[in-house]
Amino acid sequence: MAKKVEMLSSSLVSGTATASISRLELNPWDLRFLPVIPIQTGLIFHSPHFQSQQNLIQHLKNSLSRALDFFPPLAGRLVATPHGGDMASFFVACNNAGAEFTHAVAAAVSVSDIVEPRYIPEIVSSLFPINVGVTNYQGISKPLLAVQVTELADGVFIGCIANHAVADGTSFWHFFKSWSEISRGSESISKSPIFDRRSAAAGVDDNRLIHIPTLEENLMAPSQLPPQLKVFHFSKEKLGELKAKANSEAGTDKISTLQALTAHLWRSVVRSQINNNDPTTRVLIIAIGARARVSSLPDGYFGNALCFPALAIGEDELLQKGLGATALRINEVISEQTDEAIAREAEKKVQTGRAWVDVGGGPPLLVGGSHRLDVYGCDFGWGKPIAVRSNNDRKVEGLVAAFPAADADGIDLEVYFKEEMLQTMEEFLTVLPQ
CATH class of the missing domain: 3.30.559.10 (Chloramphenicol acetyltransferase-like domain)
Structure with a gap:
């Protein structure tokens, strides 16, 4: 059987409650990531003990929805406010538009196919959500968080793509761990996120006007010959x-x-x-x-x-x-x-x-x-x-x-x-x- 990934469904998952904040201003720390690619990282697990595929997927959707209650920016959308010429400012509208959730299956792909090869195999790219945009700037029209749960022959891969203008690696894993805590049955999370930009360092707590013409280009240009x-x-x-x-x-x-x-x-x-x-x-x-x-x-x-x-x-x-x-x-x-x-x-x-x-x-x-x-x-x-x-x-x-x-x-x-x-x-x- 060919080692391929089949997409079974895709939908938007929103939070269950009214967002605790209505908008999140982006400061210079965030803005500089607009022209580059999102964070794209996932975890591989042994097979969960669920009665059916549908039970597993619905459980993860439900727990993701409740996790988004604590992280409303990840269920929002990026907004650019034009200021004339080629200038704009940016913020996240915490409008609960939803995160993308994709369910996929790779019946012929095993855990060992992913973790044992000398180089990370090409199939891993198919374990992440597709069509989420080339750069973080495209969060204007696309979800700021996209999740793909892929059932493997003997395991599960949970791949996440997060807009880097909204979260860095520390915030990314803060969310990932919080989601896992809710999945285990917790009603709350062990560490609450703090969105107040006034706590940022002097000089980075304000939203800046930046030039926008090149933002759709990936300034971290990939190599002509694909590396490993x-x-x-x-x-x-x-x-x-x-x-x-x-x-x-x-x-x-x-x-x-x-x-x-x-x-x-x-x-x-x-x-x-x-x-x-x-x-x-x-x-x-x-x-x-x-x-x-x-x-x-x-x-x-x-x-x-x-x-x-x-x-x-x-x-x-x-x-x-x-x-x-x-x-x-x-x-x-x-x-x-x-x-x-x-x-x-x-x-x-x-x-x-x-x-x-x-x-x-x-x-x-x-x-x-x-x-x-x-x-x-x-x-x-x-x-x-x-x-x-x-x-x-x-x-x-x-x-x-x-x-x-x-x-x-x-x-x-x-x-x-x-x-x-x-x-x-x-x-x-x-x-x-x-």
């Missing part, structure tokens, strides 16, 4: 070795596990590209959560709270000075992200219409995500997820996402490069750097 998406797994033991080596070489104890891993990844990427006639200046861009760095931001802040500091290092310095020197530079750049610096960075980027500012050099390595996200706490009532997977469609080469691994204290890196590059990287990533 591969998951590199790092165990607790391997991570401990990397962290210890980085701190020892740098003569410090302040380099974190993720900083050491990011340095190892960056050096491995450069070593893999060294014969490709690329520019000698290498650029690393790191997506850093601002909630713990901006004093006025509460933990439950719903929206985008990210900064993207960039680090440019010469190729020779990057490779010759070792893991510790690179990790220390990363640590220093991250430590510089104060309240004022984060607000200033957001201001620059909304003016350029990009999530980050070009800093010269070769194509950047962009590292996002976090191993601290409670991905495996998303238990819908039939056990924790087996694995997390992202859609490999329309991504930009050099994009890396960090997730917690299924095993305790491990980290998985989803890395998007051409196959030849990934094969070379694997040789460097799987050994402790000398």
Whole structure:
């Protein structure tokens, strides 16, 4: 039997109650994501114990509807207000227009078909909702949240696409976990979202007029030759070795596990590209959560709270000075992200219409995500997820996402490069750097 995904039904799911807010203003942190693609991530589970397909789907629809009561922006629509010429401001109308819910089946696709291949297989793209738009700007006419539940031969995949102008990764997983809590039978959620933009950092709590002509273009242009998406797994033991080596070489104890891993990844990427006639200046861009760095931001802040500091290092310095020197530079750049610096960075980027500012050099390595996200706490009532997977469609080469691994204290890196590059990287990533 051919491995294909059959779409059985699609409908809109609205909240059950009157929305707690009528509109959500978008600030510069949010606006800079209008020209790029939405968040596209899902979880794979073992088969739930339900009497029938219909019981499972109706249960998930009902629990999604109740979850949207707590997250009304995700059931709303993006609104652009023209201000003459090519200028507009944006907000989310919390009008309960609904999230898209698709039910699909892939009877010949097993859990192992998704989690065991060397590269994330093409079939995974079919496990996410279709026709949701190329960029976040198209949330004007399309749902801001789209869900696809695909029944597999021996499991279930729940794929979610969320408009990135409305939510960042932290807010995305806040919603996902809250939905799972309601699915398990809870009447409330463990952490309430906070939508008040006045709690945002100084300089980012206002809605800005921005130019709109290019917003329908994806500014994270995909490669001409489709790269592959591969998951590199790092165990607790391997991570401990990397962290210890980085701190020892740098003569410090302040380099974190993720900083050491990011340095190892960056050096491995450069070593893999060294014969490709690329520019000698290498650029690393790191997506850093601002909630713990901006004093006025509460933990439950719903929206985008990210900064993207960039680090440019010469190729020779990057490779010759070792893991510790690179990790220390990363640590220093991250430590510089104060309240004022984060607000200033957001201001620059909304003016350029990009999530980050070009800093010269070769194509950047962009590292996002976090191993601290409670991905495996998303238990819908039939056990924790087996694995997390992202859609490999329309991504930009050099994009890396960090997730917690299924095993305790491990980290998985989803890395998007051409196959030849990934094969070379694997040789460097799987050994402790000398």
